[in-house]
Amino acid sequence: MIQFLLRIIFYVFLLFLLLRVIRSLFSRPSKPRPNPSGSSPDSSAVTGRMEKDPVCGMYVDVSTALREERSGKSFFFCSEECRRRFLKSSP
Numbered sequence: 257m258i259q260f261l262l263r264i265i266f267y268v269f270l271l272f273l274l275l276r277v278i279r280s281l282f283s284r285p286s287k288p289r290p291n292p293s294g295s296s297p298d299s300s301a302v303t304g305r306m307e308k309d310p311v312c313g314m315y316v317d318v319s320t321a322l323r324e325e326r327s328g329k330s331f332f333f334c335s336e337e338c339r340r341r342f343l344k345s346s347p
């Protein structure tokens with residue numbers, strides 16, 4: 257009888273763990289982690305296309321980067337400063 261009870265407790269515990277794992281898996285995408293620095297290019301976490309910033313050489317996400325059109329070509333920048341420098345340097 258005691259063995260039977262222990263088994264039930266064990267299974268309830270397992271079920272509880274499973275529920276926690278499932279819940280954490282589902283809550284992850286809706287809970288974006290705050291990234292205070294934002295300077296480290298984590299290519300594995302970014303879903304969009306990556307383009308090189310022609311000014312500083314950093315890779316930036318196309319969906320979030322600053323964009324500038326020049327002679328039919330699109331350029332992407334990590335910051336407003338890089339964009340301004342690019343506009344100054346090119347005719």
Ligand SMILES: [Zn+2]
Nearest residue numbers: 309312334338
């Ligand atoms: Zn830059």
